[in-house]
Amino acid sequence: MIRYVRQLASESVIYGLSTVVGRLLFIFLVPIYTRVFSPEEYGEMSLVLVAMTLVTLLATLALDNSAHRWFWDTEADEDRRRTIASWAWCQVGTSVAFALAISAAAHPLARLLMGRAGAAPYLVLAAWAVPLTAWSTVVTNWLRMRRRPWAVVGFTLATTVASIATTVLLVVVLHRGLRGVFEAQLLSMGAAAAVSLYLLGDWVHPRHFAGARLREMLVFALPLIPAAVAFWINGMGDRYFVQHYVTTAEVGLFQVGYAISAVVALGTTAFQQAWGPFALSIHRDAGARPFYAQALLLYLWIGLLGAAAVSVFSPEILRLFTTPAYLGAWTVVPFLAFSYVMSGLAYIAGLGPSLAKRTAPTAVAVGVASVLNLALNFVLTPRYGKEGSALATLLSQAVVPLYLFRSSQRMYPIPYRFGAAAALVAAAAGIAGLGLALGGDDPWRAVPLKLAVLALFVPLLFALGIVTPGGIRRLRAARPAVDA
Numbered sequence: 001m002i003r004y005v006r007q008l009a010s011e012s013v014i015y016g017l018s019t020v021v022g023r024l025l026f027i028f029l030v031p032i033y034t035r036v037f038s039p040e041e042y043g044e045m046s047l048v049l050v051a052m053t054l055v056t057l058l059a060t061l062a063l064d065n066s067a068h069r070w071f072w073d074t075e076a077d078e079d080r081r082r083t084i085a086s087w088a089w090c091q092v093g094t095s096v097a098f099a100l101a102i103s104a105a106a107h108p109l110a111r112l113l114m115g116r117a118g119a120a121p122y123l124v125l126a127a128w129a130v131p132l133t134a135w136s137t138v139v140t141n142w143l144r145m146r147r148r149p150w151a152v153v154g155f156t157l158a159t160t161v162a163s164i165a166t167t168v169l170l171v172v173v174l175h176r177g178l179r180g181v182f183e184a185q186l187l188s189m190g191a192a193a194a195v196s197l198y199l200l201g202d203w204v205h206p207r208h209f210a211g212a213r214l215r216e217m218l219v220f221a222l223p224l225i226p227a228a229v230a231f232w233i234n235g236m237g238d239r240y241f242v243q244h245y246v247t248t249a250e251v252g253l254f255q256v257g258y259a260i261s262a263v264v265a266l267g268t269t270a271f272q273q274a275w276g277p278f279a280l281s282i283h284r285d286a287g288a289r290p291f292y293a294q295a296l297l298l299y300l301w302i303g304l305l306g307a308a309a310v311s312v313f314s315p316e317i318l319r320l321f322t323t324p325a326y327l328g329a330w331t332v333v334p335f336l337a338f339s340y341v342m343s344g345l346a347y348i349a350g351l352g353p354s355l356a357k358r359t360a361p362t363a364v365a366v367g368v369a370s371v372l373n374l375a376l377n378f379v380l381t382p383r384y385g386k387e388g389s390a391l392a393t394l395l396s397q398a399v400v401p402l403y404l405f406r407s408s409q410r411m412y413p414i415p416y417r418f419g420a421a422a423a424l425v426a427a428a429a430g431i432a433g434l435g436l437a438l439g440g441d442d443p444w445r446a447v448p449l450k451l452a453v454l455a456l457f458v459p460l461l462f463a464l465g466i467v468t469p470g471g472i473r474r475l476r477a478a479r480p481a482v483d484a
Contacts, residue, residue: 030322040248
């Protein structure tokens, strides 16, 4: 088990390097955007980007999940090329079709989504970035499948830096406004697509496209297509409720709070990227199940500590990175930060169905969660505004891993310690609430007290038996095993 812990940790750290730097660089844009754009403009930008996220999910047809599963079914490169090429060309073709449709209906869509037809050019620019983004998605997943985390780091960092530099040039230097945000996205994704095609090379040559393979993969992915929409509803659809029941300016505050809470994703996203290929690659080993059980508690301890820390210090973070107009965003941060942890937890909970090649449980889980999300938003957002919508997001995100754990245990029993996991969640929520209560009128004076409150989370590692002194000694003695 020690070998597994070190290997997964090593790959998570490597993947996390690109995620951390990429997120930090995009967070660097927050103080720029909050000084260039009003909360209403920030909200409009958010609504366009959220809409394009849905388009990207639909265009993917959940084939990224199929590609991972079929890739690991064989050791033959020729067969793996058929999987990658079939996925890539299908996704690019579907993305182009969506871009054409959005371009044709841009004005009515802009009125529907943003409340004004004048936002149509933003939709068109963002839509044509989707087919270009598809190539980046394919190449990063392909590199992950080949267990080349450092290559993922290099590609992600290069494309992120190029995107931010282009955005700063167009928005800050050339004063292109909101249009410059989407023009920068189009230009940077075009450059990333060219690099992706170069890296993939023969792997995506049209001769490797196989209709039979694509049909197999689509059958596997079919239940996940509505699930992808449900994921979008659970994680992003809330912006439209806030706009409808409150204002576009409140959407801007919600989006800033979302950006701050996304600091938690520095760890959870890195884990998600490493977990899938690693967990599938060891599932035949004798020590796999005990390791899966321990991975749950380690993930929760790290993720919940991060969520509590971001929540507790959200007022200070906003004072440092934004203007006074955006300080009200802190009220959504705790809900959204903890929802990131729940979202990552679903990757662990869904291991059993993935190994059994059954996607229906995931589809049911996110379907139920999306219905709950919609119902809660209809009830909570009119009464509590953006905070009610953020709470709806957290509650619906928590439903997914709960359902998946129940289904997974029937297909692939794992000796999880659910009592310890529940104790960690309760402790993190209590610590976050206590830390926020210490703020007062001058939050800077409370920083030492907040740090002391967060330190209470550390003893839980030993009190719950997540880590033992003997385990630490063995971990230090073990040699890391990671394929860079």
